Amino acid sequence: MKARQQALVDALLGRGDAPAGMTGGERGLAAYRGNLVALSERALATPFGRLRDALGEAEFASLAWTFWRAHPPECGDLGQWGGALAGFLVEHAGESSGLPDLARLDWALHQAERAEDVALDADSLALLGHMPPEALWLRLRPGVALLAQSAGPVLVWRQGWRGQWQALSAAEADFTRCLLDGTSLAEALAAAEVKGSGATADFDFGAWLQAALHKAWLRAATPTPPQPSTPP
Known part of the structure; x- marks a missing residue:
C-alpha cells in the first residue's frame, strides 16, 4: 500500500x-x-x-x-x-x-x-527610569526579525496586522541583534556604540525607544534575562 x-x-x-x-x-x-x-x-x-x-x-x-x-x-x-x-x-x-x-x-x-499578537507591557517601561542598563533586558514583540540583505540590514515587524520593514544603520542593527539574542540593555548599547560615547557612534537610544513604541517593536522591559525557548 x-x-x-x-x-x-x-x-x-x-x-x-x-x-x-x-x-x-x-x-x-x-x-x-x-x-x-x-x-x-x-x-x-x-x-x-x-x-x-x-x-x-x-x-x-x-x-x-x-x-x-x-x-x-x-x-x-x-x-x-x-x-x-x-x-x-x-x-x-x-x-x-x-x-x-x-x-x-x-x-x-x-x-x-x-506571529502571536502580544500587547506592550507599558508599566514595565518604568524600569528604564530607575534601574541600570546592566540589570535590564528589553524584549521585542513576536515577528520582529533582523535580515542581512545585500543592500544592508533590514528590520521586519508587524504593525496592526500588516508586515512592515525598514533599512537600519549598522549600529541600529547591532543593537537590535543583541536584543533578539537576549543580551542586557547595557551590552546592546555597548555593541551599538551609543551616541556620544565615541567618534564613530551613530546610535541614539532615545530616538530608538520612541520609534520602538510608535512602531510596535517593543514588548516589555524586564529585570531578568529572557528564558531560552525550549524545542517542542
Missing part, C-alpha cells in the same frame, strides 16, 4: 509513471497534476508577492511548481510552506540575482503577520 502511495506521489510530481490500475490513467494523472500546479502557484504567491511581481506570472508559476516538487509541503497548513525558498533560489539563481533577498524579505513579512 505504501509503495503504491509513493508511486502515486512520484507520478503527480513528475518523477515517474502512473501506478498500474490507476483510475483514469494518464488523463486522470494530468488532471491531478494540473490541480497541484495551480495550487503551488496560489500557495506560494500568498507570502511571496514581491517576488511574484519581480518575476512575472509565468516565471513565478514555473518556480512554484519546481519548488513544490523539490520541497513539497510537510503539513496541511500551506501558510507554513516556503521557508526553504530563499536557499533554493541561492542554489538555482545565485545570490547576486537578488531573488534570495526578495524571498527572505517576503517570508519574514509573512512570518511577522502570522
Whole structure:
C-alpha cells in the first residue's frame, strides 16, 4: 500500500509513471497534476508577492511548481510552506540575482503577520527610569526579525496586522541583534556604540525607544534575562 502511495506521489510530481490500475490513467494523472500546479502557484504567491511581481506570472508559476516538487509541503497548513525558498533560489539563481533577498524579505513579512499578537507591557517601561542598563533586558514583540540583505540590514515587524520593514544603520542593527539574542540593555548599547560615547557612534537610544513604541517593536522591559525557548 505504501509503495503504491509513493508511486502515486512520484507520478503527480513528475518523477515517474502512473501506478498500474490507476483510475483514469494518464488523463486522470494530468488532471491531478494540473490541480497541484495551480495550487503551488496560489500557495506560494500568498507570502511571496514581491517576488511574484519581480518575476512575472509565468516565471513565478514555473518556480512554484519546481519548488513544490523539490520541497513539497510537510503539513496541511500551506501558510507554513516556503521557508526553504530563499536557499533554493541561492542554489538555482545565485545570490547576486537578488531573488534570495526578495524571498527572505517576503517570508519574514509573512512570518511577522502570522506571529502571536502580544500587547506592550507599558508599566514595565518604568524600569528604564530607575534601574541600570546592566540589570535590564528589553524584549521585542513576536515577528520582529533582523535580515542581512545585500543592500544592508533590514528590520521586519508587524504593525496592526500588516508586515512592515525598514533599512537600519549598522549600529541600529547591532543593537537590535543583541536584543533578539537576549543580551542586557547595557551590552546592546555597548555593541551599538551609543551616541556620544565615541567618534564613530551613530546610535541614539532615545530616538530608538520612541520609534520602538510608535512602531510596535517593543514588548516589555524586564529585570531578568529572557528564558531560552525550549524545542517542542
